[in-house]
Amino acid sequence: xxxxxxxxxxxxxxxMLESIRKxxxxxxxxxxxxxxxxxADEKRVLLDEFxxxxxxxxxxxxxxxxxxGEKAPKExxxxxxxxSRISGLDLDLNKIDFDTDVLIIGGGGAGASAAxxxxxxxxxxxxxxxxxxxxxxxxxxxxxxxASDKDNDSPMQHYLDAMGGGHYYNKPELLKHLVMQGxxxxxxxxxxxxxxxxxxxxxxMTFPGGGLSRKRLHACADYTGAEITRVLKxxxxxxxxxxxxxxxxxxxILDKDGNAAxxxxxxxxxxxxxxxxxxxxxxxxGGAGRMHYHGFPTTNHYGATADGLVMAYRxxxxxxxxxxxxYHPTGTAYPVQLFGALVTEKVRAVGAMLINVEGEAFVHPxxxxxxxxxxxxxxxxxxxxxxxxxxxxxxxxxxPMIEIxxxxxxxxxxxxxxxxxxxxxxIDMRQTPVLVYPTFHYQNGGVExxxxxxxxxxxxxxxxxxxxxxxxxxxxxxGNSMLDVIVFGRLAGQSAAKAAKTAKIGSLTLNHVxxxxxxxxxxxxxxxDISPILLxxxxxxxxxxxxx
Amino acid sequence: xxxMANVYFDGKHYQxxxxxxxxxxxxxxxxxxxxxxxxxxxFCGACGAIYRIKGENKPHFALACQTKxxxxxxxxxxxxxxxxxxxxxxxxxxxxEQVMMEIFPEIFACVGCNSCTKSCSRGLNVMQYIAYxxxxxxxxxxxxxFDCVACGICSARCPANISHTLVGLLARxxxxxxxxxxxxxxxxxxxxxxxxxxxxxxxxxMAKSKEEMKELYDNRDFEK
Numbered sequence: 065x066x067x068x069x070x071x072x073x074x075x076x077x078x079x080m081l082e083s084i085r086k087x088x089x090x091x092x093x094x095x096x097x098x099x100x101x102x103x104a105d106e107k108r109v110l111l112d113e114f115x116x117x118x119x120x121x122x123x124x125x126x127x128x129x130x131x132x133g134e135k136a137p138k139e140x141x142x143x144x145x146x147x148s149r150i151s152g153l154d155l156d157l158n159k160i161d162f163d164t165d166v167l168i169i170g171g172g173g174a175g176a177s178a179a180x181x182x183x184x185x186x187x188x189x190x191x192x193x194x195x196x197x198x199x200x201x202x203x204x205x206x207x208x209x210x211a212s213d214k215d216n217d218s219p220m221q222h223y224l225d226a227m228g229g230g231h232y233y234n235k236p237e238l239l240k241h242l243v244m245q246g247x248x249x250x251x252x253x254x255x256x257x258x259x260x261x262x263x264x265x266x267x268x269m270t271f272p273g274g275g276l277s278r279k280r281l282h283a284c285a286d287y288t289g290a291e292i293t294r295v296l297k298x299x300x301x302x303x304x305x306x307x308x309x310x311x312x313x314x315x316x317i318l319d320k321d322g323n324a325a326x327x328x329x330x331x332x333x334x335x336x337x338x339x340x341x342x343x344x345x346x347x348x349x350g351g352a353g354r355m356h357y358h359g360f361p362t363t364n365h366y367g368a369t370a371d372g373l374v375m376a377y378r379x380x381x382x383x384x385x386x387x388x389x390x391y392h393p394t395g396t397a398y399p400v401q402l403f404g405a406l407v408t409e410k411v412r413a414v415g416a417m418l419i420n421v422e423g424e425a426f427v428h429p430x431x432x433x434x435x436x437x438x439x440x441x442x443x444x445x446x447x448x449x450x451x452x453x454x455x456x457x458x459x460x461x462x463x464p465m466i467e468i469x470x471x472x473x474x475x476x477x478x479x480x481x482x483x484x485x486x487x488x489x490x491i492d493m494r495q496t497p498v499l500v501y502p503t504f505h506y507q508n509g510g511v512e513x514x515x516x517x518x519x520x521x522x523x524x525x526x527x528x529x530x531x532x533x534x535x536x537x538x539x540x541x542x543g544n545s546m547l548d549v550i551v552f553g554r555l556a557g558q559s560a561a562k563a564a565k566t567a568k569i570g571s572l573t574l575n576h577v578x579x580x581x582x583x584x585x586x587x588x589x590x591x592x593d594i595s596p597i598l599l600x601x602x603x604x605x606x607x608x609x610x611x612x
Numbered sequence: 613x614x615x616m617a618n619v620y621f622d623g624k625h626y627q628x629x630x631x632x633x634x635x636x637x638x639x640x641x642x643x644x645x646x647x648x649x650x651x652x653x654x655f656c657g658a659c660g661a662i663y664r665i666k667g668e669n670k671p672h673f674a675l676a677c678q679t680k681x682x683x684x685x686x687x688x689x690x691x692x693x694x695x696x697x698x699x700x701x702x703x704x705x706x707x708x709e710q711v712m713m714e715i716f717p718e719i720f721a722c723v724g725c726n727s728c729t730k731s732c733s734r735g736l737n738v739m740q741y742i743a744y745x746x747x748x749x750x751x752x753x754x755x756x757x758f759d760c761v762a763c764g765i766c767s768a769r770c771p772a773n774i775s776h777t778l779v780g781l782l783a784r785x786x787x788x789x790x791x792x793x794x795x796x797x798x799x800x801x802x803x804x805x806x807x808x809x810x811x812x813x814x815x816x817x818m819a820k821s822k823e824e825m826k827e828l829y830d831n832r833d834f835e836k
Contacts, residue, residue: 211798219814247799302700366645603639
């Protein structure tokens with residue numbers, strides 16, 4: 065990859081340039097000295113004091129529904145306390161626009177994996193996605209996908225890393241399925257034509273990562289998620305699976321027995337409502353980054369607004385670990401145009417250290433994400449050793465170390481997406497470090513699932529991908545999300561297809577939506593808003609101040 | 613006072629802060645985007661844009677989320693381009709010289725105008741990867757097209773009606789499946805797990821108490 069060479073003036077401020085000189089001055093010594101890993105006690109103290117999950121600020125109590133009394137980010141609570149988009153509309157559920165065996169809501173990696181499996185199991189499959197097929201956080205996963213397929217590694221080692229990383233809250237059966245299906249997931253993707261980084265003899269190149277005791281991360285340069293998702297999307301097309309794009313699901317439809325039986329859809333471009341009836345439903349709607357919990361910027365896709373959580377919750381499903389959010393330690397802090405954009409963990413995996421304004425390495429670069437993010441927050445706000453950026457602070461990610469360790473050209477070959485992203489703004493990460501600060505990356509929890517990807521409370525409803533909760537406990541490791549998307553996407557597709565074979569759909573109802581709204585009214589919670597919001601509002605209020 | 617730029621979206625004039633991207637400038641102008649906005653970080657290709665600077669002749673091609681506004685910028689967005697997807701079965705096709713000719717015969721109508729390369733929002737050598745596809749060098753085509761985000765601008769400019777991004781995708785899938793050497797150790801591990809070779813050890817690990825698990829975790833060795 066040869067990015068366009070541009071001759072632009074330095075984008076850094078004098079303060080930043082002065083700090084860069086300090087980073088350069090310590091680089092030689094740092095290359096010889098790996099920073100110490102924190103002890104379990106040190107980690108606990110750091111998290112307690114600096115990780116947003118561990119305080120009460122920014123959280124509020126869910127007042128109704130299965131998780132009543134528990135805390136959630138206040139933006140999520142507001143969604144759960146808001147009215148339905150179809151509130152007061154008397155939709156005729158007999159006018160069915162789509163009738164299918166398996167309805168999949170969401171067109172990212174999990175939705176696509178589920179669709180392929182359900183189709184191959186003989187089901188009639190319909191995918192609805194509120195933007196385009198493939199538009200998802202899966203597409204943006206840069207770093208890689210975990211699987212224990214090397215001799216020095218095992219599913220047990222993978223299990224241990226993920227269980228400790230998740231602070232022992234992972235549901236054991238789910239985590240077992242994840243790690244036991246790792247090698248199979250990679251094999252499946254390879255058979256579909258995903259181009260993994262390999263050695264000459266076909267051995268997978270595997271990389272280290274935060275909290276990983278083995279080099280277990282498989283990658284496709286730094287386009288891992290994009291490469292996987294575009295292949296899956298192509299396969300979905302090749303299999304002739306019906307895709308309805310620019311069409312959001314706004315509520316689940318149940319049947320008179322309380323089983324999932326479809327969804328109310330809405331054309332995002334025209335506002336037209338459509339009714340989809342299905343024998344089984346898979347929610348694969350992804351995450352919530354665009355809700356900007358605690359005011360953080362996000363690495364997430366435009367459509368990451370927790371839709372699936374809201375719909376499933378209204379229908380009676382419970383959430384699990386909805387109060388735990390993953391802040392990726394290295395979101396871009398500068399320039400402003402890239403604020404919050406992901407700098408993949410692979411950058412640290414191949415050698416870049418986290419450095420403060422004085423040129424000191426203040427944390428081991430491969431601590432788990434929650435620990436590394438907390439260390440950055442502490443460095444900036446408590447130690448006051450961050451680098452000033454407009455509107456805040458950041459720390460350096462010392463990328464030139466990568467080329468010194470691995471030789472010239474390593475960044476262009478291993479991190480072409482990152483190189484291109486910064487080069488666009490005149491920053492050559494081969495020559496200068498880049499500025500980072502934690503960014504909202506992932507919802508660790510979601511709708512609680514059981515061993516076959518099902519929910520315990522509603523029959524014929526399955527959840528896959530980031531919308532599901534339980535696999536990762538209270539903190540996910542890098543590369544386990546792409547794996548989860550594939551493994552639990554496939555599982556949900558298989559389970560939904562199997563259930564569809566015997567499912568009998570009773571008459572359709574939206575009574576659960578009405579009942580939920582009466583709870584909102586009874587508790588006097590109404591926020592005045594509707595949910596799911598489907599898209600964030602970044603539009604300036606052009607009429608602000610124009611009314612008397 | 614914030615520095616402002618004069619820009620034109622679909623020909624209509626707006627004044628916007630000059631440090632915004634085309635995408636955020638549209639939102640500043642009052643657009644609620646539905647089409648033409650995806651990952652917002654340059655990976656998904658939803659926000660292809662074509663612009664010309666007032667007084668200049670040459671059009672520029674970019675991703676709206678990755679490009680700062682400039683004074684006098686006339687912008688048209690390209691949220692969708694009707695590419696010609698062809699269905700194929702990866703188990704049936706093989707990386708032969710003919711396969712590309714059978715699935716995407718239009719690539720042989722390439723007139724070598726280089727409009728695709730000149731219009732690539734990612735700066736890729738698109739015409740070169742089409743040339744590799746034509747001569748059956750799929751590994752090279754895959755490598756050269758790897759950073760493609762499928763914005764579709766090249767296809768909008770192509771006089772030979774080629775769906776370049778789909779050609780690159782097919783070449784990459786052929787490369788990933790057939791040309792790169794297979795990862796024998798991955799298939800072997802998957803088979804071993806399926807045969808139950810790890811079941812006993814996994815059951816044993818899962819039976820450990822939280823305290824025992826912590827002990828194991830805190831003292832585990834790291835691969836250097």
